[in-house]
Every structure is written in C-alpha cells, then in structure tokens.
Amino acid sequence: MTMVSQDSRDVRSDGEPPWLRPRSVYVHIPFCAHKCGYCDFASLAGADDLADRYLDALDQEMRRGLEGRPRVETIFIGGGTPTRLEPWQLERLLVRIRDLVELTPGGEWTVEANPGTLDDRKITVLAEGGVNRISLGAQSFQPSSLKALERNHDPEDVPRAVALIQHRFERWSLDLIFGAPGSTLDQWRDDLERAIALGPSHLSCYGLVYEKGTSLWKQWNAGEVQAVAEDVEHDMYAMTIDRLTHVGLRHYEISNFARPGHESQHNLVYWANDAYYGFGLGATRYVNGVRSSNTRDLLAYLRRIEQGQEATGPTERLDLEQRARETAVLMLRRLDLGIDREDFRTRCGLDLDALCGESLARSVARGWLIDDGRRLKLSRTGLFLADTVMSDLL
Numbered sequence: 001m002t003m004v005s006q007d008s009r010d011v012r013s014d015g016e017p018p019w020l021r022p023r024s025v026y027v028h029i030p031f032c033a034h035k036c037g038y039c040d041f042a043s044l045a046g047a048d049d050l051a052d053r054y055l056d057a058l059d060q061e062m063r064r065g066l067e068g069r070p071r072v073e074t075i076f077i078g079g080g081t082p083t084r085l086e087p088w089q090l091e092r093l094l095v096r097i098r099d100l101v102e103l104t105p106g107g108e109w110t111v112e113a114n115p116g117t118l119d120d121r122k123i124t125v126l127a128e129g130g131v132n133r134i135s136l137g138a139q140s141f142q143p144s145s146l147k148a149l150e151r152n153h154d155p156e157d158v159p160r161a162v163a164l165i166q167h168r169f170e171r172w173s174l175d176l177i178f179g180a181p182g183s184t185l186d187q188w189r190d191d192l193e194r195a196i197a198l199g200p201s202h203l204s205c206y207g208l209v210y211e212k213g214t215s216l217w218k219q220w221n222a223g224e225v226q227a228v229a230e231d232v233e234h235d236m237y238a239m240t241i242d243r244l245t246h247v248g249l250r251h252y253e254i255s256n257f258a259r260p261g262h263e264s265q266h267n268l269v270y271w272a273n274d275a276y277y278g279f280g281l282g283a284t285r286y287v288n289g290v291r292s293s294n295t296r297d298l299l300a301y302l303r304r305i306e307q308g309q310e311a312t313g314p315t316e317r318l319d320l321e322q323r324a325r326e327t328a329v330l331m332l333r334r335l336d337l338g339i340d341r342e343d344f345r346t347r348c349g350l351d352l353d354a355l356c357g358e359s360l361a362r363s364v365a366r367g368w369l370i371d372d373g374r375r376l377k378l379s380r381t382g383l384f385l386a387d388t389v390m391s392d393l394l
C-alpha cells in the first residue's frame with residue numbers, strides 16, 4: 001500500500017506554492033480557414049465574421065479573470081489559427097494583452113501561425129507588438145500526407161512563411177506530424193530533412209492521434225483509411241530522435257527538440273505543473289489549485305461572457321495526492337530534468353518514493369526509467385513506452 005507523508009506542506013522554500021501564482025497566460029483564437037481532418041481543438045471554420053465580437057468577449061473575460069496586472073513569464077496565443085485574424089485585429093489583441101499583463105524582461109511571447117496565413121503586415125504587427133516567438137504548423141511537406149490530414153496548404157507555403165518569419169524572429173518552431181495515413185518511412189525522412197534545411201531552432205514532432213469524433217477518426221472507423229503500422233510508426237519516432245539530435249537539436253521533451261536556450265518556456269510551465277491563466281473558447285486554466293476549462297461552443301461562450309457570466313465548463317480541484325501524481329507524470333516528459341526528488345518534494349510537499357515508489361521501481365526494473373538516486377528519467381526504451389509508464393504512475 002502506498003504511504004503518503006502526513007506532515008508535508010504545500011509550499012516551496014520561498015513560501016509561495018507554484019500552483020497558486022500563475023506564471024503564464026494562454027489566449028485562444030479559434031478561427032481557422034478550414035477544419036483539418038484530425039483536429040480535435042476548439043477551432044472552427046466559416047466564423048470569421050464573429051472575430052470582432054470574440055475579441056470584445058476575450059477582453060472582458062481577461063479583465064475579469066486577471067488579478068491586477070499580473071507579471072508573467074510567458075504568453076502564448078494559440079488556436080485555431082491566430083494569424084487568421086486581420087492585421088488590425090491582431091494588433092488590437094496584442095495591445096489588450098499588453099494592457100492587462102506584464103511580461104517579465106526576457107519573457108517569451110509565442111503566437112501560433114499556419115502557412116498561407118502570414119504576410120509582411122501581420123509579421124510586422126506581431127514583431128512590433130511584443131511577440132518574440134512563432135510556432136508554425138507545417139505538419140508535413142508531402143502533398144499526399146497534407147491531403148490525408150485535410151490540411152489546406154501546399155508544401156511550398158511552408159518555406160514562404162519561414163522566409164517571412166526568419167526576417168523578424170530569431171526564435172521560431174515548426175510543428176510536424178508523423179504517421180499520416182499512407183505515409184512511409186522514406187517520406188518521413190524527407191519531411192525531417194526539409195524541416196532541418198529550413199533551420200528552425202525548435203521542432204515539435206507528434207505521432208498522429210485518431211481523436212474520436214474527428215473526420216479522420218470517422219474515416220478510420222469506417223475502414224476508409226488505414227493507420228500506419230505500429231512498427232513503422234516506431235521507426236519514424238526513432239528516426240526523428242536520431243536525426244534531430246545529430247543536427248544539434250536537443251531532445252528535451254518526448255515530442256520536442258530545440259537548440260540549447262530555444263526550448264518552449266511556455267510548455268515548460270505546463271510540464272512543471274505550475275499555474276497558468278487561460279482565456280478564450282475551450283481554454284483551460286490552472287489557478288489557485290483549480291483546473292477548469294471554458295465551453296467549446298462559440299455562441300455559448302460569447303453569450304455567457306456578454307451577459308457577465310463565466311464561460312467555464314468542467315472544473316476540478318485536485319487534492320494533494322492527485323496533484324503530486326500529475327506533477328510526476330508531467331515532469332517525466334522533460335527528458336533531461338525528469339523528476340528531481342528534492343524538487344518534487346519542495347513543489348508537491350510529498351515524498352516521491354512514498355507516493356509511487358512501487359510503480360517507479362517496476363519501470364526501473366524493466367529498463368524504462370533510469371534512477372541515479374537523485375532523478376528519475378525515461379530511458380531510450382522508456383520513450384517508446386511513455387504512456388504505459390505514465391498511466392502506471394497515475
């Protein structure tokens with residue numbers, strides 16, 4: 001039976017529990033040119049005429065949800081496709097955020113963009129508005145994979161967008177997806193080489209997930225498309241790790257690679273399980289130990305905010321043990337840092353081994369985790385079985 005220390009405290013050494021004081025702000029822009037087949041995000045096409053109304057609602061929600069003008073380390077505007085907004089709408093959004101939130105000196109401000117939605121004017125608005133990092137959703141350079149994923153850009157749109165970004169931003173990232181239906185190992189190799197040739201300082205490479213209810217899931221469920229075989233997907237991930245680390249992109253999180261110093265500071269806040277604000281359609285927040293998400297229904301979101309109500313849907317207050325287990329799982333995603341026992345105790349107020357020592361020992365014995373006495377990290381084998389290791393911890 002797992003024993004949990006009773007005299008532990010929910011505080012770190014400076015007296016401030018990390019889950020109480022948000023370090024980051026997430027702002028969601030749901031508009032897209034088109035709904036991609038695999039997409040399970042709170043996003044929708046054909047609603048651009050609601051963008052001004054949405055920005056008003058967002059402004060109201062942020063004013064109500066922020067305490068004073070908080071200082072944060074990172075801001076992330078995600079979507080959806082934030083760069084689907086017109087330049088003047090983007091500018092308005094950035095001004096509102098700057099009015100309501102103070103970004104610490106050296107802080108990171110990221111905006112997600114899609115190929116085909118960027119132009120000189122938008123890039124200038126972003127750069128001059130305080131944004132210092134762009135995350136570009138390339139996904140693939142193969143026409144067949146883009147088609148299978150129902151993306152609505154061409155491979156040539158990616159270098160065009162990168163040329164605009166590089167001109168103004170030193171820090172930028174490309175997102176790629178491996179395992180699109182019908183894709184081969186050779187095609188994935190080509191995707192990696194074409195991404196590397198563009199010179200990003202950060203790359204995110206995710207295996208395709210068939211999210212229930214999406215158009216792609218329906219096709220797969222009806223037998224109209226075949227998922228890539230498991231061993232091919234395994235080889236794609238192995239190739240990703242070998243090739244990207246070979247060119248100096250450090251593998252710092254299960255699916256993320258970066259030149260030293262170019263890691264996503266915003267995502268590192270999530271992976272430390274620290275607190276963050278979240279605003280907009282479907283946005284999640286973790287404030288004062290409570291995790292909650294907004295409704296994913298755009299009209300309901302607008303109506304509720306306009307009527308002075310909260311747009312919050314599911315809410316959960318995590319108890320000490322739940323939060324600690326979640327923290328352990330998230331920390332394991334960070335490949336260099338892993339779970340540092342001392343740091344864990346300071347942040348969570350619990351002893352890691354008392355909480356989940358048996359489960360950790362099982363994974364160590366199988367060679368999935370490496371334990372140097374101070375830290376536990378995923379091994380190379382463990383990377384491929386991370387879901388199993390993590391669900392055992394939970």
Ligand code: SF4
Binds near residue numbers: 033035039
């Ligand atoms: S662009 Fe991104 S958010 Fe929009 S539909 Fe496609 S995957 Fe979803």
